[in-house]
Amino acid sequence: MGKPTHLSEADIAEFGRELDAVRDEVMNDLGERDARYIHNILATQRYSEVVGRAMLMAGFLPPAWLGGVGLLSLSKILENMEIGHNVMHGQWDWMNDPALDSGTYEWDNTCPSDQWKHSHNYVHHTFTNIVDLDRDLGYSVLRMSEDQAWEPRFLVQPGIALTLAAFFQWGVALHDLEWERIGKDKSWSEVGVQARGIWGKVRNQLFKDYVAFPLLAGPMAPFVISGNFAANFNRNIWSFMIIFCGHFTDEVEMFDVEETRDEARGQWYLRQLLGSSNLDGSVPFHILSGHLSYQIEHHLFPDMPSHRYREIAPRVQAICERYGLNYNTGPLSKQFGGVVKRILRMSLPHRRKGNTLADESSVDAPVYAEAA
Amino acid sequence: MKPVVKKLLGSPLVGALASPLSVDDYLALIDRRLSLREPRGRVSAVARQTPDSVTLTIEPNDNWTGHRPGQHLLLGVDLDGVRHSRCFSIVSAPGDPLIEVTVKRNGDGRVSNFLVDHAERGQLIYLSPAEGDFCPGPSVPERALLISAGSGITPVMGVLRDWLARDRVQDVVFVHYARSRTDMIYAAELAALDARHPGLRVETVYTAGGGGRIDAAALDGRVPDLAERETWLCGPAGFMDAAEPLIRARSNRPLHREQFAATRREAAHGEGAVQFVKSDIAASGENGSLLEVAEGAGLKPAYGCRMGICHACKCRVSEGTVRDLRTNRVRDVRDTDLQLCIHAAAGDVAVEL
Numbered sequence: 202m203g204k205p206t207h208l209s210e211a212d213i214a215e216f217g218r219e220l221d222a223v224r225d226e227v228m229n230d231l232g233e234r235d236a237r238y239i240h241n242i243l244a245t246q247r248y249s250e251v252v253g254r255a256m257l258m259a260g261f262l263p264p265a266w267l268g269g270v271g272l273l274s275l276s277k278i279l280e281n282m283e284i285g286h287n288v289m290h291g292q293w294d295w296m297n298d299p300a301l302d303s304g305t306y307e308w309d310n311t312c313p314s315d316q317w318k319h320s321h322n323y324v325h326h327t328f329t330n331i332v333d334l335d336r337d338l339g340y341s342v343l344r345m346s347e348d349q350a351w352e353p354r355f356l357v358q359p360g361i362a363l364t365l366a367a368f369f370q371w372g373v374a375l376h377d378l379e380w381e382r383i384g385k386d387k388s389w390s391e392v393g394v395q396a397r398g399i400w401g402k403v404r405n406q407l408f409k410d411y412v413a414f415p416l417l418a419g420p421m422a423p424f425v426i427s428g429n430f431a432a433n434f435n436r437n438i439w440s441f442m443i444i445f446c447g448h449f450t451d452e453v454e455m456f457d458v459e460e461t462r463d464e465a466r467g468q469w470y471l472r473q474l475l476g477s478s479n480l481d482g483s484v485p486f487h488i489l490s491g492h493l494s495y496q497i498e499h500h501l502f503p504d505m506p507s508h509r510y511r512e513i514a515p516r517v518q519a520i521c522e523r524y525g526l527n528y529n530t531g532p533l534s535k536q537f538g539g540v541v542k543r544i545l546r547m548s549l550p551h552r553r554k555g556n557t558l559a560d561e562s563s564v565d566a567p568v569y570a571e572a573a
Numbered sequence: 574m575k576p577v578v579k580k581l582l583g584s585p586l587v588g589a590l591a592s593p594l595s596v597d598d599y600l601a602l603i604d605r606r607l608s609l610r611e612p613r614g615r616v617s618a619v620a621r622q623t624p625d626s627v628t629l630t631i632e633p634n635d636n637w638t639g640h641r642p643g644q645h646l647l648l649g650v651d652l653d654g655v656r657h658s659r660c661f662s663i664v665s666a667p668g669d670p671l672i673e674v675t676v677k678r679n680g681d682g683r684v685s686n687f688l689v690d691h692a693e694r695g696q697l698i699y700l701s702p703a704e705g706d707f708c709p710g711p712s713v714p715e716r717a718l719l720i721s722a723g724s725g726i727t728p729v730m731g732v733l734r735d736w737l738a739r740d741r742v743q744d745v746v747f748v749h750y751a752r753s754r755t756d757m758i759y760a761a762e763l764a765a766l767d768a769r770h771p772g773l774r775v776e777t778v779y780t781a782g783g784g785g786r787i788d789a790a791a792l793d794g795r796v797p798d799l800a801e802r803e804t805w806l807c808g809p810a811g812f813m814d815a816a817e818p819l820i821r822a823r824s825n826r827p828l829h830r831e832q833f834a835a836t837r838r839e840a841a842h843g844e845g846a847v848q849f850v851k852s853d854i855a856a857s858g859e860n861g862s863l864l865e866v867a868e869g870a871g872l873k874p875a876y877g878c879r880m881g882i883c884h885a886c887k888c889r890v891s892e893g894t895v896r897d898l899r900t901n902r903v904r905d906v907r908d909t910d911l912q913l914c915i916h917a918a919a920g921d922v923a924v925e926l
Contacts (some may be wrong), residue, residue, distance in 0.1 A: 236654030247602055294873040300598065302875060307593035405592045413589050443894040548619075 204460060204471055207525060217467025218519050224502050227509050232296055235506050239293055239301065242283055242488070249275035253432070254414060260424025275489075278439055282491025283507060289318055291504045295343035313368045316377035316395060321464045324504050324519040330448060330476030331456045334409060337448065340365070341381050344547040346455040351550040358548045369437035374399050423517070440490070444538055447496035450478040451539030452529045473500035474521065477516075479530035487510070487511055488535075497528065574607065574635055576877065583609050594842075605697050612636040617671060619692050624759045625678040626724075627689045628664075630671050631698055640703030642667055642735035643805070643831065644649040647883050649699030653689055656699070658885070659684040659761065660876040662727035662807075662831070663703060664759075667785075667822040675758050677724040701883060707831035713741035714803040714826075718796055720816060722750035724889040728831045729807050731758050731855030733773075746796050749859045750812065753781045787816050792823070799848070801824040807831040826905075843917035844895070849926045850891060858918025862898060863888075867913060873926055874913060881915035888913050893922030 208216070253272030255544035260266035285308030287293070293301040300306075307314045313376055320336065328334035332348040339345040341361060344355040365372050378399075383392055410429040454475040461472060480486075480494035487494045490509075495510035502510075521528040575580075582589060582596050600607035614637065617667050631648075634811050640646070648744040650656035659682065665673035676692075679685040686809050694699035711735050721729040726749055736742050747767075751757035757777065774793050778784035780919060785791060792799065803826045805814055815830060820828055843858035847866050856870040864886050867874050877885030881899060892907045898918040903919045913924070 204820075232653040232655075234654075236651065243598075244602065251599065251602070267720060291873065296651075296654055297875065297877075298651075299875070304875070376671055396786075402593075405589065409589055409592055413586060417590070 203467070204454075204456070204475065205526065208471075210465075212524065213467040213471055214465065215467070216520065216524050216526075217465070218468050220501055220517070222383050222464070223513055223520075227502075227505055227513060231506065232451055237297060237364050237509070239284075239296075239506070242279060246276050246279040248550045249273070249279070254425075257280075257414075257425045257428035258418045258421050260418075260421055260428055266424055266428055267559065270428050270431045270435070273428065274435035277309055277432050277436040278411075278489055279435060281440060282443065282493065283488055284437050284491075285309065285314075286321075286491050286493075287507045289314055290322060292506045294504075307402075309406075311374040311399070311403045311406050313374075316398060320377035320379075322503070326500065328461075329473055329500060330454065331458060331461050331472075333458060335479070336376070336379065340376060341379075342372075343544065345449050345543060346547070348455060348457065349547075351547075352548060355548050366438050366441040367434060369441040370433065373402065374556050395536055410460070413433055437477070442533070443490045445482055445540045446533065446536040447493055447499075449540045449543050450529060450536045451542065452527060453478050469502055471526070473497070474526060474528070476534060477529070479528075480530050480536055481530055484511070497530075577636070602849070604890070606634050606638060608634060609634055612638075612702060614672065614700050616694055616698060618693060619694055622675070622761070623756055624834075625689065625756065626675055626758050628673065628675040629688065629692055629698075630665075632671055633700060633702070637672070637700060638702060640667055640672075640897060641708040643707035643709070643732045643829075644703040644705040645728065645831075645882075646672070646674075646703050647699075647701035647878055648684065648688075648751050649686060649712065649877070650684060650696075652683055657684050658699065658701070658831075658883060658924070660878050660882050660884055661774065662731060662732065663732045664727050666731070666738040668738055670819040673907065675724070675727055677758065679724075687846050691724070700906060701877075704882065705831065707807070707829055709735065709805070709829075713739070713743070716744045716802045718748070718799060718802040718804045718820075719747040720749070720804060720820075721806075722812040723752075724758070724891065725755075725808030725812070725831070725833065726751075726759055727807075729805055730762075732805055737766070737770070742770055746776065746802070747773065747775050748776045748778070748795055750778045750780055750784075750787065750808070753779050754779075760877050787812065787819065792816075792819050800826075802826060804828045805831075807833075809828050809833070811844065845918045845920040845922065846924045847893075847918050850923050851926055858922060861917065862914050863890075863895070863911070863916050863924060864913035866918070867924065867926055874926055876914060879914045881912055884912055886913040887911065889925040891923040891925055893918065893924075894920030 245278055249272040253269045253276055256265045256272065257271030261268060285306065288301050288509045289303050289308065289394045291303040294303050325335055325337040330338060332338060332346055339349065342365065343358050344351060378392055378395055379387055383389065410433065411426055414429065415425045418425040454477070456472055465473065474497055477496040477500045479497050480490065490505035492510045493499060495514055498510035498514055499507070501517065579811070597608045597611065606613045607881045612633055614631040614633040615642055616629050617632040619626040622628055639725055645660050645662045647658040647660050649656055661674040661676060665671060676685050676688045679757055709732055719729045719733055729747070733745070735745065736745070747763065749763070754760060760777070763775050763777070780786060796802065800819065800823055802824060804820050804824065806813060806820065806828060807830065808816070810832070811829060817830065830857060843861070843866065845858045847856050847858040847863065849870060849872060850869060850871060851855070854870050854872065856866050857868055860866060860869055864874060864876055864879065874888060875885050877883035889909050890906050890909050890911050892903050894903060895911060895916045896903045899915055900914045
């Protein structure tokens with residue numbers, strides 16, 4: 202587990218400087234072309250939603266229902282993956298457009314944006330793949346690393362993973378409650394405030410998809426309800442697959458708290474690189490994944506407009522090669538296969554490879570600085 | 574948009590259908606000028622009175638609530654992907670359904686220069702509500718002096734047009750300082766008005782043609798009865814600083830002033846350390862306004878006019894000592910929302926960014 206030993210501290214610092222240079226070059230070049238890209242994506246998402254919902258209103262015709270589900274799924278996937286997730290990372294803040302402001306954007310998902318920004322932008326992107334700190338490592342329901350202690354409940358984790366995939370947005374919505382901390386270092390009143398936030402968002406989301414649009418559809422309501430459910434389901438499965446391929450593939454590294462203490466910039470980059478994995482594919486595939494198929498580039502530069510990942514990936518890969526570092530990429534079938542294998546393998550008690558981890562009691566409890 | 578359509582689209586049910594996006598996000602598919610609340614407009618005519626200026630007529634959407642004479646508004650345009658907003662005086666009279674502004678080329682002013690060079694019919698412009706109190710009351714003074722220099726003519730023109738529209742010009746002297754005849758915006762209109770209205774006397778001074786800058790003798794010569802006149806004054810900071818004491822020494826009637834961009838008293842310098850609490854970044858407060866310090870530290874706070882007008886950069890300061898760059902007043906604040914663009918650190922400051 203952990204970081205490679207063949208690089209000196211000076212090498213790692215230089216590695217960091219090279220990545221900084223890539224970042225600076227892109228960030229100084231942002232302009233009209235990027236604005237056009239996101240405006241095209243926004244228009245595509247909105248047109249597909251409007252047309253998709255309209256087709257569902259004629260859902261008694263099977264082709265209309267199927268087409269409607271397809272377009273609404275496309276819209277929800279684009280909105281969550283390429284728009285919402287990336288806007289909330291601040292990728293488009295430089296445009297100074299209030300409609301694309303990370304501070305105020307609310308996405309089409311049951312998870313409220315402010316809680317997402319805490320659990321994802323802060324906890325996950327800061328403590329990526331550090332066992333006990335990165336709560337995305339198994340989302341506190343799955344065991345994804347040998348360094349998570351095995352418990353009998355993990356025997357059923359293949360089933361739990363399937364359920365999580367089908368209802369992924371609900372898992373995401375409840376994620377920031379951090380249930381394992383409740384009653385310990387997190388008070389019930391704090392949880393109450395969060396729960397009210399989640400309920401407010403959930404209510405709006407359910408009302409829209411399962412009350413308002415069906416009402417508008419009149420006698421077509423059953424087709425609209427089933428179509429909306431199907432689109433949400435498709436989005437859930439898709440985002441589950443893409444996101445799990447980002448950090449849980451075969452060759453991905455996990456880290457322990459000790460080795461990541463007082464990381465310098467270069468070391469932070471190194472952990473982001475080794476803790477992430479990419480997916481090969483076509484341009485439409487990358488767009489539908491929100492460019493999380495470039496998970497490595499995304500973790501190195503979370504606030505860089507996503508379509509730029511595609512352009513810098515060859516350079517990042519070349520830098521990795523020069524430093525003898527693994528650039529973990531592969532087609533969806535291979536990477537997702539690795540994820541499935543990991544979920545199955547970790548469901549069984551499994552010995553650590555070499556017992557390098559310090560006794561658990563000496564590992565500091567997670568420190569959650571308040572980022573909100 | 575018809576009021577009934579707007580009411581329907583603004584209803585909670587339609588809002589719920591659009592949620593979590595806004596109805597505006599979908600209206601943009603039809604026309605980006607459409608909005609339920611935001612004033613936006615399109616350029617309906619472009620005229621170039623002088624080589625270095627452009628006069629825009631803007632057709633606002635129905636969220637524009639009109640203006641009073643002499644007020645200004647923010648015009649926002651997307652330049653190289655980035656929304657920039659700057660402040661301009663409204664020249665059209667309040668009754669006019671269209672908004673007229675004249676923009677002069679301005680050093681490194683991106684918005685002004687872009688509009689002068691590239692403004693075209695049909696262009697989308699983001700608007701703000703009208704602001705400012707450079708306004709005559711409902712009653713027009715019997716005797717008035719309108720005095721301006723350079724692009725300062727625009728709000729003063731707005732005041733004059735309002736009076737003319739209401740047919741209330743009895744005894745108005747309009748003194749304007751321009752560099753040269755070719756450089757002067759509204760020259761033709763002023764000359765025509767001068768000829769047509771016996772109650773209006775226009776005095777134009779071309780400074781490049783030996784007309785000289787404003788001084789006591791020139792003012793006494795042109796406006797001997799200044800003591801009886803209420804005055805509206807607008808121009809560059811140097812002009813205003815010279816004109817104001819001269820006018821005040823000669824008249825104790827009200828003096829209305831409209832000051833443009835250079836509201837900052839001096840180059841922005843701060844002192845102390847600035848802590849950006851949410852992003853956990855510390856920076857020296859020396860270089861510029863808090864907005865500039867934040868940008869220098871790699872943050873991307875929202876901003877608009879960058880001159881204290883639009884409040885887009887307003888941000889909570891948890892505690893600290895700040896200096897208002899317009900007045901130089903230093904004060905201690907705690908949990909206060911401040912416009913970052915016109916405040917600098919005057920000690921340690923904690924900003925919630």
